[in-house]
Every structure is written in structure tokens, then in C-alpha cells.
Amino acid sequence: MEMERSSSTERFQPMTSVNSGDGIPVGEDLYSYTNQVVNVIFYGKPGVGNEWVLIDAGMPKSGGKLMEAAAARFGDNNPPKAIILTHAHFDHIGGLIDLLEHWDVPVHAHPLEIPYITGKRDYPDPDMTVEGGMVAKMSSMFPHEAIDIGAKARELPSDGTVPHMTGWRWIHTPGHTEGHVSLFRESDGSLIAGDAFVTVKQDSLYKVMTQELEVSGPPVYLTPDWVSAEQSVKTLAQLQPQAALTGHGIPATGEYLQNELAALAEHFKEKAVPDHGKFVDGEK
Template identity: 70%
Template sequence: MENSSSTERFQPVTSVGSGIGIEVTPDLYCYTIQIVNVIFYGIAGEGNDWVLIDAGMPTSGGKIKEEAEKRFGKNNPPKAIILTHGHFDHIGGIIELLEVWDVPVYAHELELPYLTGKKNYPEPDTTVEGGMVSKMSFAFPHESIDISEYIQPLPIDHTVPFMPNWKWIHTPGHSEGHVSLFRNEDHALIAGDAFVTVKQESLYKVFTQEKEISGPPRYLTPDWEASESSVNILEAMDPAVAITGHGVPVSGEWLKENLTELKNNFKSIAVPDYGKFVKDDQ
């Protein structure tokens, strides 16, 4: 298991929500680290079973472990870590965590090359239309990590290990193997970066966490056609509550109306006017 700049290089960007946790449902707790959310699945309580979804910004392992201990007690590692995808801001703390938690990690099969040291992500697009964070993205690491001894593909039957009644949905576009998680009984959605609830390209909006439906972060999204298809899939599932990789959790009529608006107007809301991943006919 090797460290890389994707887990070691601290990124000096944050938001007013950093360090704040929100209990979205009794068993879903969203905790913000700088500009990204990690999710704790499980009923709070000393010794209760739980699962971690995503692993935060580089060097954030200690903060994640500390928050987990507050919610589930000390010496109580998760049953597993589930990754929506392997970008630096979703795996930044994972090597630190695996050094203290000997637990399996699951991701989509198409994401495994980026998590086993075989393939790097495309470099962020600093030219893309949208705002200052895009221009800063040259500093964001895109290197793969190697957690071969821990990583496993998600089950082909779409179940989610240690998360009964949840299923994973392949929602590519932002990355090849991006997944979202959905629970049919209450229509709870963990969207990853398939869509987000903050304009992630705008430094001001990232800092203030102004609530706004948006497509995946533009500077790290190489396939806009697949991204649009993924939003269509998630909108059709009619989620009642959604936790996204960036921005505040949302629910009810606001979620329904705005997700439908994103689906109906994806090209004008989500797709940038220009950038290296934007086709001429988009």
C-alpha cells in the first residue's frame, strides 16, 4: 500500500461547513471535511456496526477517525469502506485509515485501476468555464493510489456490502466507475458527485456552501453525455433525500423540483460552455 499526492498533499481550500455533521436520517450522518462530504451509515451508539462511504480530502484520516469515535465509540472500526469513486477528495484519508482499520474497501470494477496503482485520472481541466476553483484545479492531484490488498469490486448483484436494503447504481461520467447508492424503502440517495448541491467551480459558493443544484464538478468530469444519462437515472428514482459529495444534504420538494430542473436543462445548467472535455455539439 503506497501513499501518493492524492492522499498526502493537503489542499488549502475550505468552506463554512467544514467540521460540521448533519444527521440526515437516523442511520445516515453527513460530515463535511473542508469542501467534501463523508458519510457514516449506522445508528449512532457505542459498539454499533457502521460503514464509511468515501474518505475525504488528503490528510483527513485523523479527522474521520475522530468523528467516527464520537458516533460509534473507540476501537470500533467500520465493517467496510464504500467508495463512490476514487478522486483525490474522496480517497484522501483512506491510507491513513487503513493503517488503523483493517477493513475491506469496495468500489466499482471500472474504478479499480485508479485504486491499484495502474492508471491515473485525467489531469483537471483548468481551462473549463465556471469559476476560480476550476482555475485552481491544477493543484489538485490526479494520481492513482495502490490499496490492492484491501480493494474489492462491488458485488455484481448490485447489493452493497454491510448495507442491507441498499443497492449501488452505476452513474458514470464524472469517472468511469462512479456509483451512487439508493435505498428503496425511504428513497434515500447517496449521490457521490453524479450531481452536487453547490456550484463547485465557484470559490465563493464553495466557501459559503450556497445551496444550488449543479452537475458534477466541471474540472474533473471527462464525459458529459454519460453524466447526463446518470442524472436522468437518478431523477427517475424519485429520491426523497439526497446526500451529495459536495454541498448540503437536500430533501423533499426542493430536491424533487431542482433535480427535475437539472434533468430537463442539463446542458444549460451542468455542461460548461467550453473546456477540454466539452464536445462542439454539446
């Protein structure tokens, strides 16, 4: 079956940050690589021929950049064992079809997220009316259409394990999307949070460009369920992670992460939920 693209993979977004093209290692086997304004995560120890897994797939038209970064870390002609999606917003699947045209690998996502990568359902329009900064006002240009990767789409295992990531478990963290997941490794407290929370104020253009560290709620213009989003942050705070790699912003670690995440969970309505917006006001 031929895969079907949409504006979520084809409409280049003219946004970037000071960290675009850079990567930050966290421990021996985690690497947060920034593609314009979003992070993809490489899991696996660097070295030619080593097995690895890709978490999320970057901005539209980013496939070439992601393959170059992967080759630099794991060697040429060494595709990942799998791609894991925290969710399927345009900035997390933008390079996916380009990658799949070169890599014959499965793509795993929560069952509730599968319709968005099999052409069956589009996300709601972003909310440009929401309280927030310039990025929120620009969000009307962000694509929300489904793509279709056909049989390459696989549901994550129902037992909570993560394919090819021994020792990790996936946690359903809805709110930002219905099928959003985060990944956690108990042995060292490593957390891949996706957009359940982020470490930059994502609606502020200045902070996005400068990547100023700030533990924040999920991006306001694409979060339709704030009740679930709050519960998801509380669930992740209870894990007391030692390191968090998020979809936006630089990795956070140690006491700073634990204290700021606990504060976000305790004061979520004040710190994260916008005062107004169509999702907050119950509009569709």
C-alpha cells in the first residue's frame, strides 16, 4: 500500500530555535535531538551497528535531517528497530513518511492515536484564540490532518512494554491528545514525556527561539482536554523522574525537575490552563 501524505508532512513551518540541529546526551543511551522547535529522541548506545529506537519523527519535511543525525550517531545504513510515537501531531510525525520510504520499520502508537496515522481521523483545528503568546496566535497555520502509513502502524503492546526498549514501560498520558503516551524506565528514573509537559513556554515565540528552561504544561493551542492533561501531569510527577526528555525544550534533571514538576502538578490550573480558549470554554 502506498502511504498517503498530508500537509502534516508537506507544509514546511518557518520556525526554529537556537538549538536546531543540536543534540543533548542524557546518560549512556538517550539523546535529545532538536529539529527546528521540536525534539526527537534517539534511544540506544552510540556506535556503528548498534541497535536503536527512534521516538517521534520531527517537523514536516525533516526526514533528511533526521536520517543524517541518526547516521552520525549510529552509522550509515543502520535503521532503527522501530519508531515509537508519543502522539501524532504534525511536529511529531512530520518526517515520518520520508523516513519510512528509506526504513522498513514498524511504527508503534497508542490505539487511540492509530486513526491519525492511518488516515481515518484529523485532529481539531489549533486554537489561535487561546490565551498565550505569539506562537499561539500563529497556530492557525499549523496542519492538523491525518497521514496514512498503512500496515506499518502498530498498536503498542497492551501489557505496557515498549518494543525494543527493555526495561521501559509506556504510560497513557492523555489530554494533549487522546492517545498520548510517555515512556518511563524505573531503573534510573528516565522519562520521555512527549508533550504531556514540556520544558519551555511553548506559546511564547521568544522562549521557543531561545529555549529558556521552564517546566510548563502542554502547548495550549493544541490541548483539547485540560482535565485529562492535569491528571497526566500528576501521574508523571508521582514517578519522581530523575531526568525528563520532552517534546519541546531542553532536558531537565534532578531536584530542579522533581520540584518544578511537583509544583506544576499541584498548581496546574494556575500554571498551565489558559484563562480562555475554545477548548477551555467547551467549544469544538
